[in-house]
Amino acid sequence: MVIAMGFEGSANKLGIGIIKDGQVLANPRSTYITPPGHGFLPRDTAKHHQNVIHELIDKCLKESGCTVDEIDVLCYTKGPGMGAPLQSVAIVVRTLAQLWNKPVVAVNHCIAHIEMGKLVTGARNPIVLYVSGGNTQIIAYSAGRYRIFGETIDIAVGNCLDRFARVLKLSNDPSPGYNIEQTNKWQKRVKSWPHFHMLSKEWTFHFQDFIEDRTANWLKTGEYTPEDLCFSLQETIFAMLVETTERAMSNTNSKEVLIVGGVGCNERLQMMMSKMAEERGAILYATDERYCIDNGAMIAQAGTLMFQSGHLTSISQTTVTQRFRTDEVDVDWIK
The missing domain is CATH 3.30.420.40 (ATPase, nucleotide binding domain)
Structure with a gap:
C-alpha cells in the first residue's frame, strides 16, 4: 500500500492531491484567473502559487484524513510547463521532503495525464x-x-x-x-x-x-x-x-x-x-474536468507507479525543466 501526495503547478492551476493505491482521497485545486483579454504571465502565476500553496496543503491533508506520517512519497511536476510556477512548487516539495523526511519522485506532466486517464476510465x-x-x-x-x-x-x-x-x-x-x-x-x-x-x-x-x-x-x-x-x-x-x-x-x-x-x-x-x-x-x-484539467492527484498517481518501480529523485536533482518530452521517460511499470 502506497500513499502518495502529488503537487502540480506547471501552469495557472495549482493542484495538490493524495492517492492511496489508486483511490483519490483528496484533490483540491486553485486557479489563477486573469481579466478578459489577458493571458497569465509566468511571474504572476508563480506568485499565485506561492500565495495559496500552504493553504492548499492543509486543505488536502484535512480532506484526505491522512497525517504527514502516513504519506509514503512526495511527487511533483518536473515539467513540461512554465519555469517560474514549476520552480515555485518544486522548492516547496524539496523543503517538505527534508522537513518530513520523505522520498521524492519527479514526474513528467504529460505522462501523469495519461496514467490518471487510464486509472479513472479503465483504458488498457x-x-x-x-x-x-x-x-x-x-x-x-x-x-x-x-x-x-x-x-x-x-x-x-x-x-x-x-x-x-x-x-x-x-x-x-x-x-x-x-x-x-x-x-x-x-x-x-x-x-x-x-x-x-x-x-x-x-x-x-x-x-x-x-x-x-x-x-x-x-x-x-x-x-x-x-x-x-x-x-x-x-x-x-x-x-x-x-x-x-x-x-x-x-x-x-x-x-x-x-x-x-x-x-x-x-x-x-x-x-x-x-x-x-x-x-x-x-x-x-x-x-470530466476533475481529472482532465491539471490536478495534484494525477501527479500522485504517476508518482506512485514510478515509486513502486524504484524511481526516486535525490534532493539535489529536484529541479524542473520547461521542455520535458513525453517520450523521454522510461515507462518500466507497464509490463
Whole structure:
C-alpha cells in the first residue's frame, strides 16, 4: 500500500492531491484567473502559487484524513510547463521532503495525464490524444516508452483557444476554452460560416494561423458574430484532431482511444471522437474536468507507479525543466 501526495503547478492551476493505491482521497485545486483579454504571465502565476500553496496543503491533508506520517512519497511536476510556477512548487516539495523526511519522485506532466486517464476510465492500451494549453500530442505506448505519433509544431490547441478568446474578450473564468464552448454549443446554423483553413499534414498540426488578424477583422466588420466564430473554430480544430487520431488508430489497429488534458473535457470534442470510435468498432475513454484539467492527484498517481518501480529523485536533482518530452521517460511499470 502506497500513499502518495502529488503537487502540480506547471501552469495557472495549482493542484495538490493524495492517492492511496489508486483511490483519490483528496484533490483540491486553485486557479489563477486573469481579466478578459489577458493571458497569465509566468511571474504572476508563480506568485499565485506561492500565495495559496500552504493553504492548499492543509486543505488536502484535512480532506484526505491522512497525517504527514502516513504519506509514503512526495511527487511533483518536473515539467513540461512554465519555469517560474514549476520552480515555485518544486522548492516547496524539496523543503517538505527534508522537513518530513520523505522520498521524492519527479514526474513528467504529460505522462501523469495519461496514467490518471487510464486509472479513472479503465483504458488498457489506448491511442492517447493529449490536448491542453501547452501540449497537443497523439501518443501510443510501445517498447517501454510512450511514443509520440504526431504533435503541434507551433502552439498547442489550448493555447490557440486561449488566444482566440482574448480576441473575443471572453472571460477566463473558469477557462477561455470552456467559455468558447459555451458561447456556441454547436447548434446547426443555416447561414454560411467563416472558413478557417485546416492546417494539418500527416502527423503534425498548425494552430497559429487560426488567430490571425482576420478574426478581429470579421468581428470589426460585423460579418460574423462571436457565436459564429466560436462554432467554426471548434468544428475545424476538432475535426483535425479526430482525423489524425483515427489515422494513428488505423496504423496500430487500436480499439481504444483516450482523451486527456484540459481541452479533453470539451463535450463537442468527446462527441466527435466518440462517433469516430463507434464507426471503427472502438471505445472512447474520457473524463470530466476533475481529472482532465491539471490536478495534484494525477501527479500522485504517476508518482506512485514510478515509486513502486524504484524511481526516486535525490534532493539535489529536484529541479524542473520547461521542455520535458513525453517520450523521454522510461515507462518500466507497464509490463
